[in-house]
Amino acid sequence: MPDLLTTDEAASYLRLSERKLYELVAKNAVPCTKATGRWLFPRAALDRWVMAGLMTPTALANVAAPPIVGGSHDPLLEWTLRESGCGLASLPEGSQEGLRRLTRGEVMIAAIHLHALEHDDGRANVVAVADAPGLHDAVVIAFAQREQGIVVAPGNPLGLSDIGSIAKSGARMAQRPPGAGAQLLLLAMLARAGIAADELVLAKPVCTTGTDIAQAVRSGRADCGIATRSVALAAALEFLPLTWEHFDLVLRQRDYFLPGPQALFAFLRSPALRERAAELGGYDPSAIGMVRLVN
Numbered sequence: 001m002p003d004l005l006t007t008d009e010a011a012s013y014l015r016l017s018e019r020k021l022y023e024l025v026a027k028n029a030v031p032c033t034k035a036t037g038r039w040l041f042p043r044a045a046l047d048r049w050v051m052a053g054l055m056t057p058t059a060l061a062n063v064a065a066p067p068i069v070g071g072s073h074d075p076l077l078e079w080t081l082r083e084s085g086c087g088l089a090s091l092p093e094g095s096q097e098g099l100r101r102l103t104r105g106e107v108m109i110a111a112i113h114l115h116a117l118e119h120d121d122g123r124a125n126v127v128a129v130a131d132a133p134g135l136h137d138a139v140v141i142a143f144a145q146r147e148q149g150i151v152v153a154p155g156n157p158l159g160l161s162d163i164g165s166i167a168k169s170g171a172r173m174a175q176r177p178p179g180a181g182a183q184l185l186l187l188a189m190l191a192r193a194g195i196a197a198d199e200l201v202l203a204k205p206v207c208t209t210g211t212d213i214a215q216a217v218r219s220g221r222a223d224c225g226i227a228t229r230s231v232a233l234a235a236a237l238e239f240l241p242l243t244w245e246h247f248d249l250v251l252r253q254r255d256y257f258l259p260g261p262q263a264l265f266a267f268l269r270s271p272a273l274r275e276r277a278a279e280l281g282g283y284d285p286s287a288i289g290m291v292r293l294v295n
Helices: 007-014 016-024 043-051 057-059 075-083 097-101 121-131 163-169 181-193 209-217 229-235 260-266 271-280
Strands: 034-035 038-042 068-071 091-092 107-114 138-154 225-227 237-252 291-294
Touching: 007 016, 007 034, 007 038, 007 043, 034 107, 038 043, 068 097, 068 291, 075 091, 075 138, 075 229, 075 260, 075 271, 091 163, 097 107, 097 237, 107 121, 107 260, 121 237, 138 229, 163 181, 181 225, 181 237, 209 225, 209 229, 225 229, 229 237, 229 271
Parallel strands: 068 091, 068 107
Antiparallel strands: 034 038, 107 237, 138 225, 138 237, 138 291
């Protein structure tokens, strides 16, 4: 069953008539959202609504998501979660999976860095959240801009320079899971260079994080992979820059003022964070904490 249910699917799932479901919608008594002119019902939210015996929007709002930051992995964010004392755990599974979990109420915050073919990458995060069904009440907060590139062994023994040279040389490329921001960047770079994905020699298994990409290159299991400059520096690997990207935090407006997020956002303004960003390398924190979108 899909994560977002149509009216007839939701009525069947709740064992209600469609008429009764429409009555609950009219009273604002059931979790739902409207997209492209039709009602959609997040299945996970319906489950919590039923299990908690919720009958009003006020009660629904009191069911907080678990204190977890899902989505993309980032060394600076990981350090910030520890040092801020915010009490938020980390669940790095990739940007798109983070957004899916946020929609289902399984994480409180999603960390994302998305890339697209059809519009400016600088707005990819904002466009994705603005268009996402079930995130009509989301806010996007800038964390930092990061430099992404190709990570290779010290000395760049294969003489790689870009995606085209990787395909031509037959270099083994480490890859991230589908929906991870670095994997989306790889697909975007391939499309812009007119290269098919099957022209690459892809190393296996898939690497969960950028740090895993670096380990694959260091161990010799892969010749290259896409990761941030900070990851390359920490692993003493060579870095071939590709682009700067927005790395943002997404959460629901109602969760913004909870103690955990407030402790996190207060720490974003600290000199310590900027010092750490400079130490790690490959970050531009000048816009950190800026509100990029309010849905």
